[in-house]
Amino acid sequence: MPAHFFARPALAVAPDLIGATLLIDGVGGLIVETEAYQRDDPASHSFPGPTKRNQPMFAGPGLAYVYFIYGVHWCLNFTCAEAGAVLIRAIEPTDGIDQMIERRSQTNPRNLCSGPGKLAQALGVGPALNGLPLDEKPLELRAASSGIDVAIGPRIGITKAADLPWRFGLKGSRFLSRRF
């Protein structure tokens, strides 16, 4: 993964992450679904300006941004240029599947990482990861191969700016959180 990969707007980074490999302590797989969140985007955590929670989004590109939602789930983002971020929404498991099964108490491969909360649990994402650089352990990222067919659609689970087509996925993948 080139050093400047994340030093671009989230809207440019998000589709390029489809097909990339993400590992955390050796556990992970192929990123098959992402969403872009930008600074002047009412749905973005950075929209109201700097706060304690969104600190990593204002701390520069190439960092992990981890937040807690609905009192239950953790979600993993990669920070980009201009206080943007990309939400990692689904992964096709390839490495450390046994550990994912243990963490998720779930044996169906399609239910291990098919959603932002699920993949966070399967990969052991928690507050300890917040703000960490993406090019250092325990994180490992490898760029996608060329020729990836990317599907585009509106983002999921938001009420503000819900019509923007800023969700990206690997076309035809069986590991998405939802169909496009």
Add this chain to the structure above:
DNA sequence: ACAAGGATGGACT
């Protein structure tokens, strides 16, 4: 100090 609501997932009808 307090109330509102959320980038979800699992259980259930």
Add this chain to the structure above:
DNA sequence: GTCCATCCTTGTA
């Protein structure tokens, strides 16, 4: 399809 657990963050007084 509907319902809702559960708690952190944020805006407001």
